[in-house]
Amino acid sequence: MANVAEANPVTNAGGPSWTRWLVVVVPYVWLILFFVAPFLIIFKISLSDYAQAMPPYRPLFEGVGAVGDFISQLDFENYIFLTSDSLYILSYLSSLRIAAISTLLLLLIGYPMALAMARAPTSIRPTLVMLVVLPFWTSFLIRVYAWIGILKPDGLLTLLLQTVGLMGPDQQVQIFRTDYAVFIGIVYSYLPFMVLPLYSALEKMDNSLLEAASDLGCPPWKAFWKITFPLSMPGVIAGAMICFIPITGEFVIPDLLGGADTLMIGKTLWTEFFGNRDWPLASAVAVILLIMLVVPIMIFQNQQKKVV
Amino acid sequence: MMRSPRFDATVLTLGFAFLYIPIIILIVYSFNASRLVTVWGGFSLNWYSAMWSNQGLMDAAWVTARVGVLSATLGTILGTMAALALTRFARFPGRMAFSGMIYAPLVMPEVITGLSLLLLFVAMGVDRGFWTVTIAHTTFTMCYVAIVVQSRLLTFDRSLEEAALDLGCPPVKTFFKITLPLIFPAVIAGWMLAFTLSLDDLVIASFNTGPGATTLPIKIYSQVRLGVTPEINAICTILIGLVTIGVIAASLTTKRAELRRVRDEHLAIRGAER
Numbered sequence: 001m002a003n004v005a006e007a008n009p010v011t012n013a014g015g016p017s018w019t020r021w022l023v024v025v026v027p028y029v030w031l032i033l034f035f036v037a038p039f040l041i042i043f044k045i046s047l048s049d050y051a052q053a054m055p056p057y058r059p060l061f062e063g064v065g066a067v068g069d070f071i072s073q074l075d076f077e078n079y080i081f082l083t084s085d086s087l088y089i090l091s092y093l094s095s096l097r098i099a100a101i102s103t104l105l106l107l108l109i110g111y112p113m114a115l116a117m118a119r120a121p122t123s124i125r126p127t128l129v130m131l132v133v134l135p136f137w138t139s140f141l142i143r144v145y146a147w148i149g150i151l152k153p154d155g156l157l158t159l160l161l162q163t164v165g166l167m168g169p170d171q172q173v174q175i176f177r178t179d180y181a182v183f184i185g186i187v188y189s190y191l192p193f194m195v196l197p198l199y200s201a202l203e204k205m206d207n208s209l210l211e212a213a214s215d216l217g218c219p220p221w222k223a224f225w226k227i228t229f230p231l232s233m234p235g236v237i238a239g240a241m242i243c244f245i246p247i248t249g250e251f252v253i254p255d256l257l258g259g260a261d262t263l264m265i266g267k268t269l270w271t272e273f274f275g276n277r278d279w280p281l282a283s284a285v286a287v288i289l290l291i292m293l294v295v296p297i298m299i300f301q302n303q304q305k306k307v308v
Numbered sequence: 309m310m311r312s313p314r315f316d317a318t319v320l321t322l323g324f325a326f327l328y329i330p331i332i333i334l335i336v337y338s339f340n341a342s343r344l345v346t347v348w349g350g351f352s353l354n355w356y357s358a359m360w361s362n363q364g365l366m367d368a369a370w371v372t373a374r375v376g377v378l379s380a381t382l383g384t385i386l387g388t389m390a391a392l393a394l395t396r397f398a399r400f401p402g403r404m405a406f407s408g409m410i411y412a413p414l415v416m417p418e419v420i421t422g423l424s425l426l427l428l429f430v431a432m433g434v435d436r437g438f439w440t441v442t443i444a445h446t447t448f449t450m451c452y453v454a455i456v457v458q459s460r461l462l463t464f465d466r467s468l469e470e471a472a473l474d475l476g477c478p479p480v481k482t483f484f485k486i487t488l489p490l491i492f493p494a495v496i497a498g499w500m501l502a503f504t505l506s507l508d509d510l511v512i513a514s515f516n517t518g519p520g521a522t523t524l525p526i527k528i529y530s531q532v533r534l535g536v537t538p539e540i541n542a543i544c545t546i547l548i549g550l551v552t553i554g555v556i557a558a559s560l561t562t563k564r565a566e567l568r569r570v571r572d573e574h575l576a577i578r579g580a581e582r
Contacts, residue, residue: 019480024400027390027450031409034447038424041431055430113323116316128320130559135327137551139508141525141532142544146330149337149536156333191327242415249417251511256532266419273423273515283427286420293417301411 039290046283047074057280078284087268088285092292094263098179098254099247102186103240106194109187110239114198115228118205129199136192144185144256151176151184151257177259185253190246194239201235202228234303241300245293265289331548338541355542365543368527372507375438375523379445380502386446387453387502388495394454395461413451421448422515429516436518444516445506452505453498460494465573490569493562500558504551 051058059073082088117128135143150156153172161167175181205228213223229236251266258264265285272282338356342349359365390410393400400406413421425444429436468490472482488495510525517526524543531540 020397023389024393024397024406027386027393027454028402028406028409030386030447030450031390031406034425034428034443035409035413035421038421038428041427042420042424045427061431109323109326112319116319116323119313119316120320130555131324132327134552134555135331137504137555138331138548139504139525139544141508141510141528142334142547143330145528145532145536145540145544146334148532150330150333152536188326188330191323195323245415246417249419251419252529266417269419269423279427282423286423289417290420297412297415300415301408304411305407 042283046287048280050278091263091265091268095248095265103244110194114195118202181257185257190243193242197238198235201232238303335545338545355538359542368522368524372524376503376506379442379506382446383449383502384499387450390454391457413448418511422512426515437521440516449502456498457494460491
């Protein structure tokens, strides 16, 4: 689709130079002010020290005259602390592990769904897309909350299994507040984000390739691995990145469904900020998380540029 | 792609069951007379009246609605401008960085966005509250709007726009008379997406809120941590109902507008041929 934009380089569609200028500059300045500038500040605060004051960090910027003094008080102490305490390293590793496993599970569940949608008759495809999108419109928090009632020991899953007879009346499902509950919550919440990019990649696919393969005697499963799957790679990468990146920093799901031993960096950052009120340390945690995610974010952006 | 329709049907049934059963259970239990999740105590609207008389919850709902409308409107204006900038101006300084700034917030973990914005507000000496949450929401929703509107701008027929410009219509007027009506379904869809994202957000709002600006998700979250109560089911059901009606209404209007547009184009082409 990028070709469409480049094939029609309309020079005057935006209007005289000042309106053109406005259309570009207003959103640009907004994003620099409220998206880029905060990252510079978060980096600066991560080099500060915790203080019992408001705001709870020192040094404070006290004018251009004292800038040398200000800079001399910044240091990498928080980062050194993060590497020395195994809690933080384990949190990062555990977040990456949970995000990777969840992304894999999402692919395994999302791919057959997207494929089935792409193969469905054209007339019902918009309805199927709508059915995938609709849960996404309902609140994230509500969807996670819905699982608490199902998974808790005296919840509906226990009741169901007891009624069916798979469980004795004195047994209970021990999933709530474990990593399993976190995986269920993540897969449930992110499934639409995985299915939609996969579907849009699979839907565009040219059927004649598969017909040619089958005419030449290629078995369907082989045709899938040789043709369908490679051609859907852009969708796979887009879906995987759209899920993997935010899951790594996820807070709500591990907090509501996970146990005390479910380590995730989003939860650690939240505790540092709201519990311990250590803003500089929370900033350092965020900066390292961001650095870890730079590569996936760049893969995602390249993919998007190709798709659009 | 003619392989095993039965397999496909099974996959879709299981997939949609997985997506919908928890939501349906949630809705059903909001009408439960019993406080216990596993005991069905008969049909009752008790929890709805309890919710209605819960002043804290109602105040939070009102704050959320105002933040949502304001940030969705601002986000839609900024996002539409950003989409125009990305699709209509092939080259301007920093275009690469600009598209990067549009895509990055879509995947950025909320804890990072929330914390960094908060630190900006503190550094600027702004008191946290209604406006800081609104600005925070505008910033991330405008990127979603930009993506939605951009995809419409990329696929639409430019000849009408060009005709208007050739006939001497000023560009700003062309935008409001020709372009905006044509992309309007996408703009509305973008607004709705922005509104629901704002309605939904817990993490970014928690960082950027202040006294008197408790939003509904913050309120729900603090109650959920205390335990599951049917009252929360009731408010969740109402939210789900509102959003579902909104989405279906929007998709029907879009479909009607699309049909009308196709018909108009046919008429125009036939008129031109004559």
